[in-house]
Amino acid sequence: MSPIFVQRYKFDGQDNHFSQAFPDLCAMRVIITAATNGEWMPSFQKINPLFATNNKKFSVGFHESGIGLLASSVSLMKMFVQETPTIIIQVGICGSFDKKIPLGKVFAVKDDFAGDIGVMENKVWKDLFDLKLDKPNDAPYEKKSLPNPWLKQYNVLNLPTKKAVTVNTISTDKNKIELYSGRYKASLESMEGAALHYMGRDLHIPFIQIRAVSNYVGERNKAKWKMKEAIYNLNETLLQYLDALYKMPNHA
Numbered sequence: 193m194s195p196i197f198v199q200r201y202k203f204d205g206q207d208n209h210f211s212q213a214f215p216d217l218c219a220m221r222v223i224i225t226a227a228t229n230g231e232w233m234p235s236f237q238k239i240n241p242l243f244a245t246n247n248k249k250f251s252v253g254f255h256e257s258g259i260g261l262l263a264s265s266v267s268l269m270k271m272f273v274q275e276t277p278t279i280i281i282q283v284g285i286c287g288s289f290d291k292k293i294p295l296g297k298v299f300a301v302k303d304d305f306a307g308d309i310g311v312m313e314n315k316v317w318k319d320l321f322d323l324k325l326d327k328p329n330d331a332p333y334e335k336k337s338l339p340n341p342w343l344k345q346y347n348v349l350n351l352p353t354k355k356a357v358t359v360n361t362i363s364t365d366k367n368k369i370e371l372y373s374g375r376y377k378a379s380l381e382s383m384e385g386a387a388l389h390y391m392g393r394d395l396h397i398p399f400i401q402i403r404a405v406s407n408y409v410g411e412r413n414k415a416k417w418k419m420k421e422a423i424y425n426l427n428e429t430l431l432q433y434l435d436a437l438y439k440m441p442n443h444a
Contacts, residue, residue, distance in 0.1 A: 299352050359372070
């Protein structure tokens with residue numbers, strides 16, 4: 193599968209392009225996106241057949257964005273232009289700054305920040321707003337952040353919510369960890385979330401970001417990670433989410 197755009201999906205042993213499988217305008221077109229296909233593959237393999245057939249009312253496609261802000265920004269835009277989804281669901285594993293959060297726990301992200309755009313000057317971090325390159329409420333920002341305005345409508349499982357920060361370099365330095373968790377009040381860290389929030393807010397595309405905690409930020413001993421548990425919990429939640437979304441009156 194292409195790391196930029198997954199153009200073909202396999203159901204019942206046959207490859208079908210999403211647009212070919214669903215030629216008519218659907219009441220709800222759902223795209224599930226993740227940095228890697230391994231993060232949504234269990235759901236892909238277990239998806240309700242009702243969502244993977246020629247269903248004009250509710251249809252689901254899968255998208256692999258690639259890793260990091262650059263790849264995910266370009267890939268998400270290509271996907272949106274080609275597929276015109278009703279809602280984008282970004283799923284993935286993440287790190288947690290808060291060691292009180294149990295590994296494997298699943299959250300919906302209510303607010304995301306682009307954490308590493310700026311400059312370190314005289315040992316003081318200055319972001320776009322400190323540098324006056326953007327104003328705190330310049331679209332699509334709101335008070336320097338990228339909150340999800342559709343969260344109340346689309347958090348259909350009432351998942352617990354947390355703030356997140358998106359970075360291109362995974363945090364291992366103690367000072368940066370304190371900076372991100374302190375300045376942005378972030379509990380979670382990913383490498384793609386802010387790309388979705390930025391695009392969704394800017395283009396008025398409903399979205400939700402669902403993350404499962406696989407590790408604590410700064411912990412590089414992967415023997416202490418709970419990757420399998422996080423991916424399992426993430427996908428069980430995603431399958432439940434799709435069922436709940438389908439049952440919403442008029443599919444939201």
